[in-house]
Amino acid sequence: MNYRHAFHAGNHADVLKHLVLSRLLLLLSRKEAPYAYLDTHAGLGLYDLTADQATRTGEWRDGIGRLWEADDLPAAFNEYFGVLRAMNPDGQLRYYPGSPELARQLSREQDRLQFNEKHPEDGRLLKENMAHDRRTAVHLGEGWYVPRALLPTQEKRMVMLIDPPFEQADELERCVESLNDAIGRMRQAIVAIWYPIKDERQLRRFYNDLSKSNAPKLLRAELFVHPGDDAQRLNGSGLVISNPPWGLEDELRQILPWLAKRLAQSESSWRLDWLIAE
Ligand SMILES: C[S@@+](CC[C@H](N)C(=O)[O-])C[C@H]1O[C@@H](n2cnc3c(N)ncnc32)[C@H](O)[C@@H]1O
Numbered sequence: 001m002n003y004r005h006a007f008h009a010g011n012h013a014d015v016l017k018h019l020v021l022s023r024l025l026l027l028l029s030r031k032e033a034p035y036a037y038l039d040t041h042a043g044l045g046l047y048d049l050t051a052d053q054a055t056r057t058g059e060w061r062d063g064i065g066r067l068w069e070a071d072d073l074p075a076a077f078n079e080y081f082g083v084l085r086a087m088n089p090d091g092q093l094r095y096y097p098g099s100p101e102l103a104r105q106l107s108r109e110q111d112r113l114q115f116n117e118k119h120p121e122d123g124r125l126l127k128e129n130m131a132h133d134r135r136t137a138v139h140l141g142e143g144w145y146v147p148r149a150l151l152p153t154q155e156k157r158m159v160m161l162i163d164p165p166f167e168q169a170d171e172l173e174r175c176v177e178s179l180n181d182a183i184g185r186m187r188q189a190i191v192a193i194w195y196p197i198k199d200e201r202q203l204r205r206f207y208n209d210l211s212k213s214n215a216p217k218l219l220r221a222e223l224f225v226h227p228g229d230d231a232q233r234l235n236g237s238g239l240v241i242s243n244p245p246w247g248l249e250d251e252l253r254q255i256l257p258w259l260a261k262r263l264a265q266s267e268s269s270w271r272l273d274w275l276i277a278e
Helices: 012-028 054-056 075-087 099-106 120-130 144-149 173-187 198-212 248-263
Strands: 035-037 046-048 095-097 110-114 136-139 157-162 192-195 217-222 236-242 271-276
Touching: 012 075, 012 099, 012 157, 012 192, 012 217, 012 236, 012 248, 035 099, 046 120, 046 144, 054 248, 075 095, 075 099, 075 120, 095 099, 099 110, 099 120, 110 120, 110 144, 144 157, 144 173, 157 173, 173 192, 173 198, 192 198, 192 217, 198 271, 217 248, 248 271
Parallel strands: 035 110, 035 157, 110 136, 157 192
Antiparallel strands: 046 095, 192 236, 217 236, 217 271
């Protein structure tokens, strides 16, 4: 396990992932009934962009760094940026929320959050970072076992983020297996899988496997910051979301073109479509 998210926190891929996560949780909050949030590969929860790891790559500068002072942010950014502003009250961007902290701040008293992180050091920091909130639980186990270990939840509504490091060749396949495991246990599960856009051939197989999965509905949202023609670089990233709440598709149709314009590194583009339509 070499991957450490601290090198990449706040980059263009995090912006897409965290914006979508914030919208998912906000749309779920329209109803009073509680939801459970599960994060299979959680990282440490929050990041210091002035620390050594983030400074060495500087990836955040072409991600959240480009948006921080924008004066034309679409309204859909309000909650994501509300969390960022609360973490950086003096207006200087220094602290960045990982998915656990974002979910923690956007969820409500009645909601419950379970995070899993296998790296012992990151897991320890995550435990420390979440210890003050009794709605949270941190597990230090294998992320791929989370759907089988923790589903179904007592809450009828459940959002699961699957966000592995993609260090191993089989991780796209394991994402599809985890989606099937989750849907097999909770047919209404909202499962969001984040993936890097690099090798088109591998992705074609992934899309094909996803379209044959047992998800009742599956939305695909992608943001390219480069054309997709170089398998060695991160051309962009995507999320597939099972059973997306009503309203998400429309919101993403507004947001993705704006993000593509702001986060372009060479030629940017975006895509939003259904891998499984109702
Ligand atoms: C992309 S990062 C997660 C970032 C986080 N979801 C966020 O958005 O802030 C992937 C994390 O998975 C952890 N990890 C790697 N292999 C794992 C496994 N088999 N099970 C659980 N976690 C794992 C890594 O240590 C890393 O922290």
